[in-house]
Amino acid sequence: MSSKKMAIIASKGTLDMAYPPFILASTAAALGYEVQVFFTFYGLQLLRKDLSTVMVSPLANPAMPMPVPMPVMVQMLPGMESMATMMMKQKIKKHGVASLQELRDLCLEAEVKFTACQMTVDLFEFDKSEFIDDVEYGGAATFIGFAGETDICLFV
Amino acid sequence: MNFDKEFDLSGLSCPMPILKTKKALADMASGQVLKLISTDYGSVKDMQAFANQTGNTLLSTEESSGSYTFYMKKK
Numbered sequence: 001m002s003s004k005k006m007a008i009i010a011s012k013g014t015l016d017m018a019y020p021p022f023i024l025a026s027t028a029a030a031l032g033y034e035v036q037v038f039f040t041f042y043g044l045q046l047l048r049k050d051l052s053t054v055m056v057s058p059l060a061n062p063a064m065p066m067p068v069p070m071p072v073m074v075q076m077l078p079g080m081e082s083m084a085t086m087m088m089k090q091k092i093k094k095h096g097v098a099s100l101q102e103l104r105d106l107c108l109e110a111e112v113k114f115t116a117c118q119m120t121v122d123l124f125e126f127d128k129s130e131f132i133d134d135v136e137y138g139g140a141a142t143f144i145g146f147a148g149e150t151d152i153c154l155f156v
Numbered sequence: 157m158n159f160d161k162e163f164d165l166s167g168l169s170c171p172m173p174i175l176k177t178k179k180a181l182a183d184m185a186s187g188q189v190l191k192l193i194s195t196d197y198g199s200v201k202d203m204q205a206f207a208n209q210t211g212n213t214l215l216s217t218e219e220s221s222g223s224y225t226f227y228m229k230k231k
Binding site for chain 2: 023026027030031032095096097098103106
């Protein structure tokens with residue numbers, strides 16, 4: 001029996017938006033799906049060996065719950081991003097939500113295939129040595145080749 | 157209910173209860189029963205969905221003061 005398939009495009013590189021692709025990919029793999037994630041544009045940040053630079057910003061993110069209402073003028077002050085990121089990481093820990101690193105490792109362990117967009121690597125002049133080794137590089141046709149055969153296909 | 161292995165998932169949020177359940181089942185034999193304890197309300201539906209999609213059997217779900225106990229029989 002051939003397994004079901006799922007493809008995800010991960011295009012965002014912030015701490016909050018990094019979760020959906022890794023959660024869905026690891027879970028689908030646990031449910032027996034063959035999964036591929038295509039990382040493009042800012043999503044490539046999620047392939048860095050060091051994920052500590054992945055942050056969340058309250059700026060232009062009005063749906064983000066804040067402990068106290070914060071005017072945009074305050075949100076743009078230096079250090080606000082680091083503070084918001086630190087606070088979210090504390091919440092993540094407190095509520096038993098896995099870290100990004102842990103979820104990514106679980107994806108790889110479950111043989112989720114990661115493909116990085118070569119065009120984005122060239123565009124932003126990324127250094128491939130900063131990315132984890134378990135990545136293949138390809139383009140739109142690579143993604144569509146797999147996506148065309150999937151049961152679930154998502155853009156995050 | 158009799159079980160062969162017990163796994164405590166307390167304090168973990170989605171998707172960890174499912175991922176850990178999958179791992180716990182991996183080194184069990186067909187027909188064996190895994191007892192799971194979770195504090196995640198979302199696991200009530202998720203465990204059923206996991207069973208439906210993987211062919212394992214969810215024998216029962218019990219709730220007791222914010223804690224959920226599942227018995228999962230391996231396919």
